[in-house]
Amino acid sequence: MRRTLRTVAVALAFGLALAGCADGAQPGKESAMDMQEAAERSDAMLDDVLRAIDPEVQWAHGPTTTGSCDVTRRRTVMTIVSAERRSEFLAQVERYWRDADYTIKAHNRDEEFPAVYAQSGGFGVSVSFRGHGQAFLEADTPCVRESEVSGSASKPNGPAYEGVYPLPRPNVRSDHWSAGAS
DSSP: OHHHHHHHHHHHHHHHHHHSOTTSOOTTSOOSSBHHHHHHHHHHHHHHHHHHSSSOOOEEEOOOEEOSSOEEEEEEEOBOOOGGGHHHHHHHHHHHHHHTTOEEEEEEOOSSSOEEEEEETTEEEEEEEOGGGOEEEEEEOOSOBOOOOOOOOOOOSSOOOTTOSSOOOOOBOOTTTTTTOO
16 A cells, blocks of 8 residues: 555656646746647647557546646546556557657556656646556646636547546456456
């Protein structure tokens, strides 16, 4: 349990470090982008990487959170990714990010909770496996001009789970991704 908590704490701390005002902007300073525009860019980043995963996985929106000058968008993978397939899943995501000129910032090579963290244009992105082997993708914006932020216009490729939190554990089987999972 301690190892699990320590791993989660390290991952969260690293994610927050990536999410900070990565472009050097400070709250109250002018930025060319507002929070809504940054959220839309985050959506595009997450949607693009999900489209790159082959075979396709089913996903749903996780909660959007806002700070004083930043936004975090989330996608939760509903497809069961077996322990045997997690490294392949992470490798596909990392390959896409490298090909799209993202900078890979760190890896968490924990057997149970592996993750990859990257950055592009001041945006921090991550893919991580958490409880029950569920994969989560997050995009953290840099500090931008304050504005209202609406929900994502991206449509999940499965149930939307509107108003459901927390989302269910992964419950979609894939001949490929779920191979070896009980």
